[in-house]
Amino acid sequence: MSVKNLLHSSKHSSKHSSKHSSKHSEDILVGVGLRHPHFTDILTSAKEIDFVEVHSENFFGQGGAALSVLQQVRETYPVSLHSTSMGLGSFADIPAHYLARLKRLTQTIDPFLMSEHACFTWGHLQGQLMHSGDLLPIAHTHNNLKRMCEQVDRVQTYLGRELIIENVSAYVQFDESYLSEAEFLTALCQQTGAKILLDINNIAVNSLNFEGGDIEKSVVDYINVLPIDSVAQIHLAGCSDVPHGQLVVDDHACPVSDDVWQGYRQALTRFGAVPTLVEWDSDLPAWSTLIGEAQKARDIANAVLGVNARASVMEINHE
Template identity: 55%
Template sequence: MSEALKVGKEKPRKGTAIGVGLRHAHFRDVLTAPAPLDFVEVHSENFFGKGGAARAFLLEVAQYYPVSLHSTAMGLGSESAIPDSYMPELKRLAEDVEPCLISDHVAFSRAEWLGHIVHSGDLLPVVFDRENLFRMVANIDHVQKVLGRRLLLENLSAYLTLPGSEMSETEFLTALTQETGCGLLVDLNNLYVNAKNQGVENVERYVRRWLESIPAEAVGELHLAGCSPVAAGELMIDDHARPVADEVWWLYAFALERFGPVPTLIEWDNDLPDWQVLTAEAEKARKIAEEVLPYGH
């Protein structure tokens, strides 16, 4: 490992922390190609194995970069309990990696089907009602107690709506933060995708209002991503397969104005580009952050 790579942990930068989602295709690059990143984010469940190459790799990366653990499968809004094995695995990983952030989603992911609890392998939308609020509050309290730290909860891109919501998404998220002390991970592309799929005419105004409706002090991370275009009448899919769209960069500037220098992550999960292209996206985010929030903000 070259000295130049020891940027994230040993030479923390001023201003907004910028990171990238680290996926398998870039495992070699992150350790061999110096990149001006403040942190990297991995999907927790991909490193649940007790040993082996993946675990050893992550521990090596953690020596040089702060690591954010982003979970995708806790299913905090599920009617069935978090599987017994999950929290010990996550706790052990967190103890090993000492992550800078830990997050998951406002979603459900499992339910009973044909007599078994089945895992959807996806992030499914929850109804924004009191019953789900109590359920999620209890689950978040449990997770935060086990981990001994604050959890960040991410807003979803949802492709259908379950009936029965009693409050808006932002009211639900705000209540979660107030009841549990958890933070929010605001995914701007998810907001963009939802607005597009709902046929919102003025997407920028819709997202701005959404961002203004959540408590600024609760926001602990921003996610930026791009997604593939779709034909008219089709739903846009948050596939994380493209560069961040111009509209989302605009929203990012607004989000920084509202929330200040919160850690920001570029997510790219499919049709992965070269490492240099990915890190260039991170540099673009840094440039915008520096323009919006000059040092000393």
Template identity: 50%
Template sequence: MGNRQDNVPAKPELASSTVGVGLRPDHYQDVLEHTPSVDFLEVHSENFFAEAGIAVDVLKEVSASTPISLHGTSAGLGSVEAIPDDYLKRLKRLVDRVDPILVSDHLCFTWARIGGRLFHGGDLLPIPYTEDSLRHAANNIDRMQQALGRQIAVENVCAYIEFDHNDFDEAAFLNEIVARTGCGLILDINNVMVNARNARVGDPADFVDDYVASLDHSAIAEIHLAGSTPVDREELLIDDHACPVPEAGWHAYGRVLRKIGPRPTLIEWDNNLPSWRELQGEAIKARKAQRRVLNRERSHEPV
């Protein structure tokens, strides 16, 4: 399989210091009544695949004044099975309707054929980092990019199991995906921290540092921040997006920014939703973290 990145349209320009939040149904009314004080809004693509309806009307009105990022949860870019044609057609229709600043999905397994029928796993299931997985993922990513006529970004996921065999570590696998397809990356810091904590690899902050140092920084199109419900030490930590970003998450974010520079940043909060005001407050914290890094960089510039 050759390098196909030259066939991928250039990625859309998005200012590095932008900050957005996820728009969920609980906050539709807030957004319609008050112009969001964020740079962009992220929505889950599949929730807007219908040709008509309240959700479609809301997105149409909001997207007229606020940039939209489309974040998929069902494409299953790491599946052995190809992404279904019907899924790609619906996504393409949505992309054409919204003209998003970014289209993204997860490096995970969702589609499988059982007894001749295609089934969806209903979750973001991890994949082994093998040559076979690399080939299937690259094929799916390339297929989606060609169907949409634009670059997509691929997000790292949480893995609650460990595979017996891997040919790559996760960062090296992602870098190879970028090299073969020309896609961008979404760096989900909370996912990296959750994996580090569950694997008991030591200090999660150090693990994030090493992970990010190994990535192709030029490919990182967006950073995701989220919080997880605390559990006892012996329990598995789940990436449930049900809490504010923890202090450890903000600390890791600052270290990442100092290493790679500011990137468009999304606050994810999907369960146990806060008020719209509190959610926007999380975005303000991200802006302040970006400013601290930029001010520190300027203070070291030669006069």
């Protein structure tokens, strides 16, 4: 049973929703993933981004310096809580202790967005519940869709918040899958009221690993399945090159690639001024470099969503 009608909209969510539907370039919200080495930078630099996103689990402690920094950051920036361990697609239930910590953090930070991945993380080995330590892919079947809807409903009800669910990069595939990930996410959102976090780089990684590597085609095919009002956030990231024949790993260790920027243009054209985040997790660059990537996203959004925005939307929808 859907909980979408039970969910309250926070102050930030309401603001975001009205901006989202306006599709004007000046309304785009651009942020960066905030990691520990940049704590001092964000607290001492001029405000050049609209929001930050943090990994929820990094702030699960009851107190301490990291949480204090996040609370200081929250005074200036809206914060998006991006979880990586919930494992909404897990057959095993998400442990209550995990959800309790997430709820406590949610109440402390009052995020304007809350997101997770369409993956599984919890399972049993030798009879014991364990966490996989990674975002593991799920088979895209109706049974798994039903299971994930149950988990999303449970979490949304418990937190009293709408979730945004991210497509994932994968390194193995299941023979059992018969839905595309885009079809799976679309159905998930329709049945739960959740929204989609569209990670362009994850589409690119899966394209290179499993679909022949025509990234532009993979992105267009993917986004054309998603309803126009279903995408609540976009993620951009880069990953390291690998030798020919090797699987690409989504390591978030590089600047956003040209292919992903092109995919971003296509996504903006279809979905409008969706809040956009640049992620960088390994080999972190200087803060100014990261901000430069965010500025590039803003420039592209301004270019795509300018005076020709409406014409472009029509064009891509007819492809």
